[in-house]
Amino acid sequence: MRLTVLLLAGLLSGCAMVEGYFMATFDGNIYGSVAHIRTTAEIANDSDVCKDPAKMAPVANSLRDSSLELYNYSQYIKHNDDVINMSSHLVEMTKTLQAFYEKTKPSEAYCHSKLNGIINATSEMQRVIGKEPRY
Amino acid sequence: MDINQINQILSEALGSSEPFIQSMAQQAKQIEADYAAGKTSLAEYKDLMNDLVQQQAIGVAAEHLNLLDNLENALNGLMQLKSVV
Numbered sequence: 506m507r508l509t510v511l512l513l514a515g516l517l518s519g520c521a522m523v524e525g526y527f528m529a530t531f532d533g534n535i536y537g538s539v540a541h542i543r544t545t546a547e548i549a550n551d552s553d554v555c556k557d558p559a560k561m562a563p564v565a566n567s568l569r570d571s572s573l574e575l576y577n578y579s580q581y582i583k584h585n586d587d588v589i590n591m592s593s594h595l596v597e598m599t600k601t602l603q604a605f606y607e608k609t610k611p612s613e614a615y616c617h618s619k620l621n622g623i624i625n626a627t628s629e630m631q632r633v634i635g636k637e638p639r640y
Numbered sequence: 641m642d643i644n645q646i647n648q649i650l651s652e653a654l655g656s657s658e659p660f661i662q663s664m665a666q667q668a669k670q671i672e673a674d675y676a677a678g679k680t681s682l683a684e685y686k687d688l689m690n691d692l693v694q695q696q697a698i699g700v701a702a703e704h705l706n707l708l709d710n711l712e713n714a715l716n717g718l719m720q721l722k723s724v725v
Binding site: 528555569587588590591594595597598601603605609612613614616618619621622625626629630632635636637638 | 659660664665666667670671674679680681683684687688690691692694696697698699700702703704705706708709713717
């Protein structure tokens with residue numbers, strides 16, 4: 506009995522050694538936040554908001570706000586450097602989008618290209634964040 | 641790097657099996673075409689090209705995270721094998 510307990514303790518402690526040592530474990534809030542940004546961009550890209558800067562401006566605000574919230578949420582999570590890094594680049598993309606709609610009346614082509622970039626970036630982020638270990 | 645070399649690299653990227661890389665190449669082609677057709681301004685063109693740089697940086701970080709994930713899985717696998725022995 507004592508041997509079994511000792512073996513079990515050794516097994517459990519052995520498994521625990523690598524958990525979260527290299528990277529943070531899967532965080533549903535981060536994954537959900539990235540999915541939200543991607544979905545917002547996809548819906549806008551498939552609708553006619555790009556034709557009207559007045560309609561697109563609130564979407565640009567929302568994308569910038571959600572990206573900044575993702576970055577701020579991720580910022581102090583231990584072993585989360587890659588997600589923080591990816592989020593900071595997404596913030597850069599959405600900040601310029603928001604700034605363009607605040608200061609100018611961007612073209613429809615710019616709008617679609619911008620959204621395609623955000624969709625591509627967030628799809629890639631979801632792909633790798635979704636693979637993070639769930640302990 | 642001349643225009644032929646650039647087009648060669650973009651063609652290779654368009655044929656990539658990685659959707660992320662393929663999309664970046666498609667975007668680059670579209671951004672060039674839109675600017676050439678006068679559909680976007682120079683400021684818009686520059687911002688869109690900068691977004692491709694941001695996406696490239698996201699791809700590098702994503703690949704690093706992917707490698708870490710694979711490494712952690714491998715180490716856990718080794719430890720499980722050791723525990724079995």
